Amino acid sequence: MPAPLSLRIKEQYMARRARGLSQQIAADAVGISVRSAQRIDRGELQSQGQQHQGRRQWRTRADPLADVWESVLVPMLEKAPQLEPQTLLLHLERSFPGQEWYRRKRTLQRRVGQWKALHGPSREVIFLQEHGPGVLGISDFTLLKGEPITISGEVLEHRLFHFRLPYSGWCHVEVIHGGESFVALSEALQNALELCGGVPAEHRTDSLSACFRNRDGSYAGDYTSRYRELCAHLGVIASRNNRGVAHENGAIEGPHRHWKHRLEQQLIQRSSRDFASEPEYRQLVADVTASFNSRYEVAGRLEIERLHLQPLPVERFADYEPLVVRVRSTSTIEVRSVTYSVPSRLIGQQLTVHLRHDRLDLFLRSQLVETLPRLYRRAGVSGSWRRIDFRHVIESLRRKPRALLRAQLQNDLLPTERWRQLWRQLLATLPPDEAAKVMVDALHVAARTSDLAGVERYLRRQLSSGDLSLSALREHYSLRPPRGLMALPQLEIPEHHLSSYDELLGRTSQPAGTGECPAIAVETAAAGAVPQPVASGRTTGTDRRLESSQLPLCAGGAGAPATPPGAATAVVA
DSSP states (O other), X not given: OOOOBOHHHHHHHHHHHHTTOOHHHHHXXXXXXXXXXXXXXXXXXXXXXXXXXXXXXXXXXOOTTTTTIIIIIHHHHHHOTTOOHHHHHHHHHHHSTTSOGGGGHXXXXXXXXHHHHHHSOXXXXXXOOOOOTTTEEXXXXXXXXXXXXXXXXXXXXXXXXXXXXXXXXXXXXXXXXXXXXXXXXXXXXXXXXHHHTSBOSEEEEOOOTTTBOOOSSOOTTOBOHHHHHHHHHHTOEEEXXXXXXXXXXXXXXXXXXXXXXXXXXXXXXXXXXXXXXXXXXXXXXXHHHHHHHTSHHHHHHHHHHHTTSBOOOSSOOOOSEEEEEEOOTTSEEEETTEEEEOOGGGTTOEEEEEEOSSEEEEEETTEEEEEEEOOOOOTTOOSOEEEOOGGGTHHHHHHSGGGGTTOTTHXXXXXXXXXXXXXXXXXXXXXXXXXXXXXXXXXXXXXXXXXXXHHHHHHHHXXXXXXXXXXHHHHHTTOOOOOGGGGSOOOOOOOOOTHHHHHHTTOOOOOTTOOOOHHHHHHHHHHOSOOOOOTTOOOSSSOOOOOGGGSXXXXXXXXXXXXXXXXXXXXXX
């Protein structure tokens, strides 16, 4: 049967034929072939409005599943409707070998799909929700897939916190270190509420272990104490979706994909997933979020939603975990089984630590003294975890540079792998003591100038040229030479003979090999021990020097009057 033409084309053709046009000209005018025009003239061409005859309903070939469908497959589907066609096909291949069941896979798929549609169990229905302004705010954590984000070549282990107001579509995304902890949720949630300008009536999450105990049975009273206090402080009602049913949070699960897709597009356009610093990556995240919030429909609905949001609390809820630690003599503290270095001036002090998801704020009483980036232990990786900053201890290490040779924290004190390679090169070139002094002084210059890479390159050039000079290094960075004991010149003082002391006292030099004073020996035998200065015998005024009678001089010496035994005893008394 030829393809049908529309009734309008047929009428246009017949109108032109009625005006006396030839068959060829009329067909060209309406855009049909001469053969179609001939069929129209004969009345053989089917119009588009006519009904097609249905396909013949009788089977044209033998049923390939006739022997197994009713007897084998249907009972299996009735017992377990969740069975898939591939599983049934494997069962047929094991039960009835020798037949080419794989060639009947598509037939089996159609048959199983039809049976489940007619006789299978009821399927889950998605009920679309309608959200009012200021009613609901949803929070969730998500991970980026694909290639990792790196900061100066180092992988940034992180996840993203996503908060969204379903009515307006306004969202806030923030970079989170570590896991889905309570301190991360508390800080990021309060940041989001401050940006949107209010608090919704209800806050929903999934089954976060930081918020819920996830016990079996009723959800009543299943909140953790800290999350209950946070919700009471904000004045929101806490809710969550059923465990394992992600589509119940569809108002944020779907936007996850859209937001991450736009971030991926920005990374592709940027041609690199490496950033010079973490603030640069955070700025890109903020820019992607702003592109969503700047849409006209979002901005307009947010103005309406702000009229229905509750006011923000006057003070923020504590979005940190307080800890108390004492600084050890090694200028380190230990928090969550991780060792951190602190400035050496804090040794012996008791500090209060505000433990956050990305940093540690150290307080001495109520004064903030230091902020340290937080380090997380990786699961399955044993050993000591440390974050040591050589700047905290460089002044003390500079006074005793040989301590670097066998220091337990040697690898941690050297800031980068290139510095560790330079240290090994110095040990192979110089004596150990000199190598330690060069390395410690170089670290001191790097700490003063904040130019780790530049100092390291300068030392390598000096070492390769064989002209290693710390003075030249300091002059290169316009630093003054060291002061104090480190600046004293190395003097060579020759040793002199002991007889010069006798000459100093005005006596005749004794022959070599004699080391006794006969007068002192006689006096000691007569009066006992030679009198020594008494600690409590203080003289008035500023002159604290000892009297000549208190000096243990040889009897008969020039300028040393002979002291009778009684006088010496009186001085001691």
